[in-house]
Amino acid sequence: MTRPLRYVPTDRPSRGRDFAILVALLTLALSFATIGQERRIVISQYVRATALYPFLMLHEAFEKHAVTVSSTRLLASQRDSLAAELASARRVAADVAQLRRLLGLGGLDPGGFILADIVPGRPNIGESHAFLLAKGRLDGVEPPVGVLAGDGIVGVIRSARGSTSIGHFWTHPEFRVSVRTESGSAVGIVRPRQEDDGRMVMELEGMPYQEDVPLGSLLVTSGVSSLYPAGIPVGTVRAVSEVHAGWAKSYLVEPSVRPDEANVALVWRRPAAPE
Amino acid sequence: MKSSETRTVVLVVGFTLLHFSLRPLFVDWPVAPDLLTAAVLLGGLFLRAGSAAILGFFLGILEDAMALGGGWTALLYTMAAYLGARFRDLIFADSRLFVPLYLFLGTWAIHLAIAALTGSLDVTTGLVVSPIDAALTTIAGGLGELLIARASR
Numbered sequence: 001m002t003r004p005l006r007y008v009p010t011d012r013p014s015r016g017r018d019f020a021i022l023v024a025l026l027t028l029a030l031s032f033a034t035i036g037q038e039r040r041i042v043i044s045q046y047v048r049a050t051a052l053y054p055f056l057m058l059h060e061a062f063e064k065h066a067v068t069v070s071s072t073r074l075l076a077s078q079r080d081s082l083a084a085e086l087a088s089a090r091r092v093a094a095d096v097a098q099l100r101r102l103l104g105l106g107g108l109d110p111g112g113f114i115l116a117d118i119v120p121g122r123p124n125i126g127e128s129h130a131f132l133l134a135k136g137r138l139d140g141v142e143p144p145v146g147v148l149a150g151d152g153i154v155g156v157i158r159s160a161r162g163s164t165s166i167g168h169f170w171t172h173p174e175f176r177v178s179v180r181t182e183s184g185s186a187v188g189i190v191r192p193r194q195e196d197d198g199r200m201v202m203e204l205e206g207m208p209y210q211e212d213v214p215l216g217s218l219l220v221t222s223g224v225s226s227l228y229p230a231g232i233p234v235g236t237v238r239a240v241s242e243v244h245a246g247w248a249k250s251y252l253v254e255p256s257v258r259p260d261e262a263n264v265a266l267v268w269r270r271p272a273a274p275e
Numbered sequence: 276m277k278s279s280e281t282r283t284v285v286l287v288v289g290f291t292l293l294h295f296s297l298r299p300l301f302v303d304w305p306v307a308p309d310l311l312t313a314a315v316l317l318g319g320l321f322l323r324a325g326s327a328a329i330l331g332f333f334l335g336i337l338e339d340a341m342a343l344g345g346g347w348t349a350l351l352y353t354m355a356a357y358l359g360a361r362f363r364d365l366i367f368a369d370s371r372l373f374v375p376l377y378l379f380l381g382t383w384a385i386h387l388a389i390a391a392l393t394g395s396l397d398v399t400t401g402l403v404v405s406p407i408d409a410a411l412t413t414i415a416g417g418l419g420e421l422l423i424a425r426a427s428r
Binding site: 014015018019020021022025028030032033034035040041043044045047052053055058059062063131160243246 | 295298299323324325328329331332335336337338339340341343345346347349350353354357359414
């Protein structure tokens, strides 16, 4: 059995000194509590930057680890979903190839994608609508061509050199993409729009007045312009933004991908033209 | 330094380091052991009242800076450490039940005082959350003491 912690007797003569220390510390502590919020924050920040710094670094490391763990779980679940979708897509592709053969049509080249990193902070810090891609003409990038991320449209490549390309995010004022609803019931053009709070969203503009697009509808690329493959998610219809009496309506669209979420992109490699 | 004093110093330092290291974990739990309060109270067991008050003041300032709170923790910890040191002089402390009871009542009293000063004192906080926190703190203190006693053999 271990002995319990024992108290340490205090000498009587030191009690007066101890009480004086207590009074001084209580005065200091009371001053700290009543010094005012701003001054207290300044002192607190100094303590955080010195004595508490190692602990705050440790907390940051814990947080990063937690984010990494949750990202890994998310990626694993996305990978599983993709595997399931891929299996079903392979069946559809086989059916399509068989039907084309029966109809006497040639093989169909759907094109492909070039995987590329978006270089952060480039080409110029502050030019928020442009991005630099770490793949160029040598890798098969042929501008103008669409750039996608896993969840939808990111933007468009405007110019390409040997091993780099420069593109515009969908937030660029000149960005336009031809879209349709998933069911194909409505088609239109989507452009960027800045909300009152400065947040960038999209706008589906010029829809016929008598045609209602259900809120929550997913808009996908129509594939008309040859910049983007058909069927890539662009955004979800959120609300009616404008009604031009009697002839047209516009809708606010929540984008599928925000520029700051895109680190890796897929550049579309168009299918070869039939000979 | 006597062996029980060494063990108490290790407990105080260890609990302080653990408290600040595990803070993000504990703040998400509805009830949690308050290792810093345990360190302050244990500090009062072996330090002179003046030194205990200094320890309480500095640990309180650290806690106030970490939590960016109202700045009352330094005041409460200074008082608690000083009173703890005085308290042990007034009663016979060479009992196995003394430290657990001291930790439990001390933690509960400090939590009630913090809740009262921050205006968050209600029946649930005072009679459910605080006693459970105090019980967990007592268990943590007991476990810490046991581990250190075993390690120092």
